[in-house]
Amino acid sequence: QKEVEQNSGPLSVPEGAIASLNCTYSDRGSQSFFWYRQYSGKSPELIMSIYSNGDKEDGRFTAQLNKASQYVSLLIRDSQPSDSATYLCAVNADTGGFKTIFGAGTRLFVKA
Amino acid sequence: AAGVIQSPRHLIKEKRETATLKCYPIPRHDTVYWYQQGPGQDPQFLISFYEKMQSDKGSIPDRFSAQQFSDYHSELNMSSLELGDSALYFCASSLGQTYYEQYFGPGTRLTVT
Numbered sequence: 729q730k731e732v733e734q735n736s737g738p739l740s741v742p743e744g745a746i747a748s749l750n751c752t753y754s755d756r757g758s759q760s761f762f763w764y765r766q767y768s769g770k771s772p773e774l775i776m777s778i779y780s781n782g783d784k785e786d787g788r789f790t791a792q793l794n795k796a797s798q799y800v801s802l803l804i805r806d807s808q809p810s811d812s813a814t815y816l817c818a819v820n821a822d823t824g825g826f827k828t829i830f831g832a833g834t835r836l837f838v839k840a
Numbered sequence: 841a842a843g844v845i846q847s848p849r850h851l852i853k854e855k856r857e858t859a860t861l862k863c864y865p866i867p868r869h870d871t872v873y874w875y876q877q878g879p880g881q882d883p884q885f886l887i888s889f890y891e892k893m894q895s896d897k898g899s900i901p902d903r904f905s906a907q908q909f910s911d912y913h914s915e916l917n918m919s920s921l922e923l924g925d926s927a928l929y930f931c932a933s934s935l936g937q938t939y940y941e942q943y944f945g946p947g948t949r950l951t952v953t
Contacts, residue, residue: 760940771930771944772883816882820940827896828873828940830882 731755732819734831742839747804749834751817754798760820761793763802765813766833772816776802807838842867844945846931852951853921861916861948865933871895872914873942874906875930883930889914890936921952 733752741747749763760779764772778784778791778800790803800819804811817831845864853859865872871890875883876899885898889908900906903921908914918925928949932942 762941764944769928771947774941774943777941827885827888827898828942829885832882 730832731821731829732817732831734815734817734834736832736834738835738837740837740839741807743807743809745807745838747807747811747836747838749802749804749815749817749836751800751802751819751831752798753800753817753819753829755819755821755829756795756798758798758819758821761791761800762818762820762828763789763791763800764816764818764830765811766816767813804836807836809838809840812836812838844931844933844943846929846945846948848948849946850949850951852953854953855921855923857921857952859918859921859950861918861929861931861950863914863916863931863933863945865912865914865931866943869933869935869943870912871934871936872908872912873932873934874900874914874916875932877928877930877947879927886916918950923952926950926952 731754763776766772776791778793784791788805792801814833816833821827847862873888874886877883886900888896892908906916928947930947932944934942
């Protein structure tokens, strides 16, 4: 079992809809959780970070964390074609160091 | 705002050659991470440095070594290159041990022929 699991997709949503991306992790002691967006051939871009249970909103993006269920999600409201990318969930392992584990990513397509 | 700088952006090497990738973190960032990303794969953590000391090690082959210098830039040295080493190599930086938010450089595309 991978340490960070994501549905590889592709997830296809119409323009203006809400896209929901999900991620589960295995290390119960993890403390830091991130969502990165990566366009093909480009580097990952940090779009959200979340550290405590609940919701965190930033513009059209909302991250949700449930440590008891070891689950983190990303909602994208009013999806735009420019949101079409691979979304990587990343979890900082509870090693006391700086090891971040990435999920395999979910490909999102937003249809105009 | 200044971003992470990586050089070179593209590199072509032959099997058994060596390669050196350089990374210049965002100013004031003291932590550097190296990742390898193959086609269609997620970034694989290789190694990280905090305040010029190695802090964590991932799936870095023994043929690879890295270090962080006094100005916080980092170099990834790769020897006895193999065809399977062809990948995108990303460097990321963060500010200390606060929340581990990493900002990625544009990457170096290494092709081994």
